[in-house]
Amino acid sequence: MKPFRLWLTLLFCVTLLSTPGLLLTAQASLIDSITRDFTPLDGYVIMPINDEYLIDIDSSQGAKIGDLFSIYLPGEKIIHPITGKTIGTLNETLAVLSITRIKSGYSYAKVIAGETKLSKGTPIKRFAEMTARLSSQSASAAKLYPQLTNALPSLDWQGLSIPGRNETKPPADLLFTLTDTRLEVRNSLGQMFRSYPTDKLTGSYVPPKTAPRVAIVTPPAKSTDVKWQKPATVKGLVNYENSGARENLLGTINARTLMADFVTTPEGLLLAATDGSTIRIFRVTDRLQPVAEYNYATRSIHAVSWWQPTSGSTYLTVSGSAEGAPTASTSTETTPLSSILKFSAHQLTPVIDNLDYFLGTFDRDSDGARETLLGQSLDLDIFYGRIVQLHLQGRKLRTSKLDFKLPQPFPVQSSLFADLTADGKQETATLTSGLLTIYQGKQIIYQSEKEMGGSISQLTYDTNPGQIDALFTSVPFEVAPVSGDIDNDGQLELIAISSDRPTIITPGRPDISEIWLSVFKYRNGRIIKGQLGSRFNQPLQGIHVQQDRILLVTTDPYRNDSTGEQTSVVSVSLRKK
Numbered sequence: 343m344k345p346f347r348l349w350l351t352l353l354f355c356v357t358l359l360s361t362p363g364l365l366l367t368a369q370a371s372l373i374d375s376i377t378r379d380f381t382p383l384d385g386y387v388i389m390p391i392n393d394e395y396l397i398d399i400d401s402s403q404g405a406k407i408g409d410l411f412s413i414y415l416p417g418e419k420i421i422h423p424i425t426g427k428t429i430g431t432l433n434e435t436l437a438v439l440s441i442t443r444i445k446s447g448y449s450y451a452k453v454i455a456g457e458t459k460l461s462k463g464t465p466i467k468r469f470a471e472m473t474a475r476l477s478s479q480s481a482s483a484a485k486l487y488p489q490l491t492n493a494l495p496s497l498d499w500q501g502l503s504i505p506g507r508n509e510t511k512p513p514a515d516l517l518f519t520l521t522d523t524r525l526e527v528r529n530s531l532g533q534m535f536r537s538y539p540t541d542k543l544t545g546s547y548v549p550p551k552t553a554p555r556v557a558i559v560t561p562p563a564k565s566t567d568v569k570w571q572k573p574a575t576v577k578g579l580v581n582y583e584n585s586g587a588r589e590n591l592l593g594t595i596n597a598r599t600l601m602a603d604f605v606t607t608p609e610g611l612l613l614a615a616t617d618g619s620t621i622r623i624f625r626v627t628d629r630l631q632p633v634a635e636y637n638y639a640t641r642s643i644h645a646v647s648w649w650q651p652t653s654g655s656t657y658l659t660v661s662g663s664a665e666g667a668p669t670a671s672t673s674t675e676t677t678p679l680s681s682i683l684k685f686s687a688h689q690l691t692p693v694i695d696n697l698d699y700f701l702g703t704f705d706r707d708s709d710g711a712r713e714t715l716l717g718q719s720l721d722l723d724i725f726y727g728r729i730v731q732l733h734l735q736g737r738k739l740r741t742s743k744l745d746f747k748l749p750q751p752f753p754v755q756s757s758l759f760a761d762l763t764a765d766g767k768q769e770t771a772t773l774t775s776g777l778l779t780i781y782q783g784k785q786i787i788y789q790s791e792k793e794m795g796g797s798i799s800q801l802t803y804d805t806n807p808g809q810i811d812a813l814f815t816s817v818p819f820e821v822a823p824v825s826g827d828i829d830n831d832g833q834l835e836l837i838a839i840s841s842d843r844p845t846i847i848t849p850g851r852p853d854i855s856e857i858w859l860s861v862f863k864y865r866n867g868r869i870i871k872g873q874l875g876s877r878f879n880q881p882l883q884g885i886h887v888q889q890d891r892i893l894l895v896t897t898d899p900y901r902n903d904s905t906g907e908q909t910s911v912v913s914v915s916l917r918k919k
Contacts (some may be wrong), residue, residue: 372538377493378404379536383468385411387460394442394452395460399468401444407776407792408535410515411439411451411466413458435471438515440529443842455515455530469516470496477503478520486520505723505806513813521723523750532805532815534775592893593630595622595909600799601819602884602895602909605648606710607656611888612685614658615895615909616643618799621660621683623690626893630911636690640664641679644799644819645755649682649703650711651734658683658690659701659715661755661819663801676803678720682734694739699730702754702822706746708761708768717741718754722805725817726751726774749781756795756820763864764833771836773820778838780862780869788862788869795820796841796857798881798897826887828861828874828916836862837874837892839882857882859892875914883909890916 383403388396399405414435419428437456441449453460474497476487487502500514513530527536597617604626605612611626612633621643623634638660645661664679680701682694699717706714714731721727729748730741749770756773763769763782770781776792799819806813823838842856859874859882874892884895897909 373489373493376490376538379406380469380494380497382470382496385466385468387462387464387466388448389462390460391450394450395439396448397439397441397451397466398447399441399449400447405441405444405449405468406535407441407444408529408533409441409468410454410472410529411441411468412471412515413437413439413456413460413464413466414471435515438472438530439466440535469494471498472515473498473500474516474518475500475503475514476518476520477505479504480520480522483520486525490518519723524724526724528815532813534815537775590628590913590915592626592628592911592913593624594911595624595630596907597622597909598798598907599883599895599897599909600643601645601797601821603646603648604884604886604888604893605650605656605712606888607650607685608654611886612648612656613884613893613895613911614646614648615884616646616660618643621646621658621690623658623685624911626911628913634685634689636683638662642801644801645700647701647703647755647822648712649715651713651715656685657693657734658685659703661700661702663720663803676720676801676807680717682739693734693737697739699732700755701732702757704757704759706759706768716744716754720803722803722807724751725815726753729754747784749779749784753820756822758823758825758836760825760834760836762825762834762836762862762869771823771838773823773838778823778860778862780836790860790871793840793842794838794860796839796881797821797883799883821883821885824885824887828887828892829863833864837885837887838862839885840873841881859885892916 381404383399383405385397385399388398390396397411399411412435421428435456436458437453437460439451440454441451443450474494476483476490478486483502491499497516505519513532515530517528517530517532519526519528523539525538526534528534595615597620599615600618602613602615605614609625613624613626613630615622615624619638619642621636621638622632625631625633641662641664643660643662647659647661649657649659651657660681660683662679662681663676678698678700680697680699681692682697682701683690684693697717699719702716702718703712704714704716705712715733716729717732718729719727729744729752731744733740733742749772751774752770752772753774758771759768760771761768762771762780767782769787772779772781773794776794778788778790778794779786780788795818797818797820800816801819802814802816804813805815821839823836825834825836827833828835828837838860840858840860856877856879858877861872861874862869863872878896880896880898882894883897884893886893892914894912894914895909896912898907
């Protein structure tokens with residue numbers, strides 16, 4: 343090829359990639375993904391089990407947690423008046439099932455709409471014979487709606503709606519919500535189980551600031567989940583299995599703990615635990631020693647987090663919520679109602695109250711103290727709203743914009759900054775919607791399977807306050823990951839809670855069956871994952887790494903009554919080989 347032709351060919355390629363009107367392939371690929379995710383799938387009920395059903399569908403057929411299946415009765419046939427052929431049926435949907443857990447060869451599913459008892463052999467169909475609606479205030483929705491209806495013809499589309507309007511339409515089985523950043527899919531209970539980035543969906547384009555260049559990009563090494571093994575080249579590795587390791591009960595708390603957090607102070611290691619209304623402080627040595635107590639009577643507490651903004655000072659941030667007065671009809675609006683308490687002289691003293699943010703604390707300078715306080719507003723559509731940085735000046739709190747960038751979504755209650763790659767720069771780890779995502783700058787270097795988290799601390803709120811038809815959703819306040827050099831090789835590991843639990847959260851009952859600790863380590867250019875110790879049948883609501891031991895706060899799950907509820911604080915030694 344002559345040089346002129348080569349230059350012309352490269353110029354054509356660059357022009358093709360930099361023209362907004364030619365970016366339809368990004369949109370097509372996303373529509374293709376949606377089409378694959380919502381392809382109808384036939385199956386049968388195997389048997390009822392407790393308040394759920396076993397169905398003969400699993401991941402090998404493309405099923406995912408949250409998938410919806412309709413149970414319907416075939417109705418009158420639709421006959422073509424000219425050809426006499428049957429072109430359809432007027433079916434009646436009796437109920438909608440949602441997958442809560444997936445096993446090998448079968449899945450657990452729960453009825454979330456309709457009332458019917460299913461027997462063995464009842465036919466079911468995924469994402470068919472159910473209603474769907476697109477809700478958005480964006481101008482892009484008018485273009486997106488016909489693409490969705492064409493891609494998903496098995497759904498009974500109910501039209502395009504604008505959120506906030508007082509509509510009397512019943513909730514759709516599937517609600518597609520288009521925001522500025524995401525296309526989210528929720529079931530009739532308002533619980534999200536699919537999410538797609540809006541920039542890829544709409545094919546948005548940002549012109550380059552400099553002249554475009556042709557470059558060859560080498561993709562980063564893929565992250566993989568592997569069974570943890572002891573490498574022969576690493577010395578001082580800790581035995582991650584519990585066999586032979588010492589487990590010591592440090593003490594019990596006569597209450598169910600919704601959230602707990604540890605901090606190291608000049609007075610020693612402290613534990614803060616809350617049951618949703620009362621905060622209890624303990625000193626932790628080889629046993630629990632009660633130190634202080636503080637009670638809230640007019641709000642619900644969802645999370646606590648220690649904060650050390652200056653040397654020698656220790657504060658406890660309390661993330662809570664309260665329901666406001668009815669705005670219309672009978673629904674109420676839930677708002678954040680948080681506070682900051684100072685811990686000094688064995689007591690908690692209120693410093694700041696009635697904050698309209700959820701609070702999270704972070705160690706940004708890797709010195710072991712969480713000196714940075716972030717506040718996050720409640721967004722009724724996506725929950726994780728705007729984030730500001732908070733600074734304490736005397737008894738006043740000042741807000742400022744962030745002087746660093748965060749990935750989205752970023753839950754301030756369940757995220758962590760830590761130098762996991764040992765390059766002198768902190769990575770960002772976030773835990774949301776059952777996924778643990780690790781970022782290096784803006785780039786995702788790892789994303790887990792959807793098995794992370796498992797907190798019993800939840801907030802259930804109305805996403806449509808003031809309207810006739812209330813639409814409730816539940817979001818868990820997950821226990822934030824922690825970091826520590828647990829294998830004594832000079833590099834940090836990340837430890838986070840994993841669980842076998844449904845994505846669809848029943849308000850007041852998380853339905854957690856198994857809990858375990860997952861450990862993540864950066865090695866040879868990738869993140870690898872393993873399990874730390876054995877599994878538990880009780881929720882873990884607090885974890886802490888301290889030298890050669892890990893401290894766990896295990897608690898009773900929700901019950902129908904409060905009798906016999908108890909929290910255990912356990913020390914598990916990390917015995918060196």
